[in-house]
Amino acid sequence: MKRAYLTAGVVSALLALAACGQKTETQAEAPTAPAEPAAAPAATDSMSGMNMASAEPAKTAKATGTVTAVDAAGGAITIDHGPIPEANWPAMTMAFKAAPALTQGLKAGDKVAFDLKLENGGGEVTAIQKQ
Numbered sequence: 001m002k003r004a005y006l007t008a009g010v011v012s013a014l015l016a017l018a019a020c021g022q023k024t025e026t027q028a029e030a031p032t033a034p035a036e037p038a039a040a041p042a043a044t045d046s047m048s049g050m051n052m053a054s055a056e057p058a059k060t061a062k063a064t065g066t067v068t069a070v071d072a073a074g075g076a077i078t079i080d081h082g083p084i085p086e087a088n089w090p091a092m093t094m095a096f097k098a099a100p101a102l103t104q105g106l107k108a109g110d111k112v113a114f115d116l117k118l119e120n121g122g123g124e125v126t127a128i129q130k131q
């Protein structure tokens, strides 16, 4: 009887240890699981524009430039643009988001005038025409 009692005590102690071990693992995983879905949209966001992160509200601007690349499938156009004071940008070559319908018919070398929606340090072309 005494031995059986001891054995039961050892077994329950081992079970308690095992339960503790499982609990620790679960707790260690818990914080990382919810963090991943939250981090994913942020990473996508910063990749959609240039790495000039800012929390400024959306503004619009008009600019002119020369198309250097069109990525209709990727929804982007790269333009060697003149200064854009609204965005505090000097003249530079950069990629903008652009709906495929807007960039249809445009190709590298085209001189363009375009409207921009500025946000998060990047810009989206909302209208564009050849000059």
Ligand SMILES: [Cu+2]
Pocket (backbone or CB within 6 Å): 081, 089, 092, 093, 094
């Ligand atoms: Cu720029």
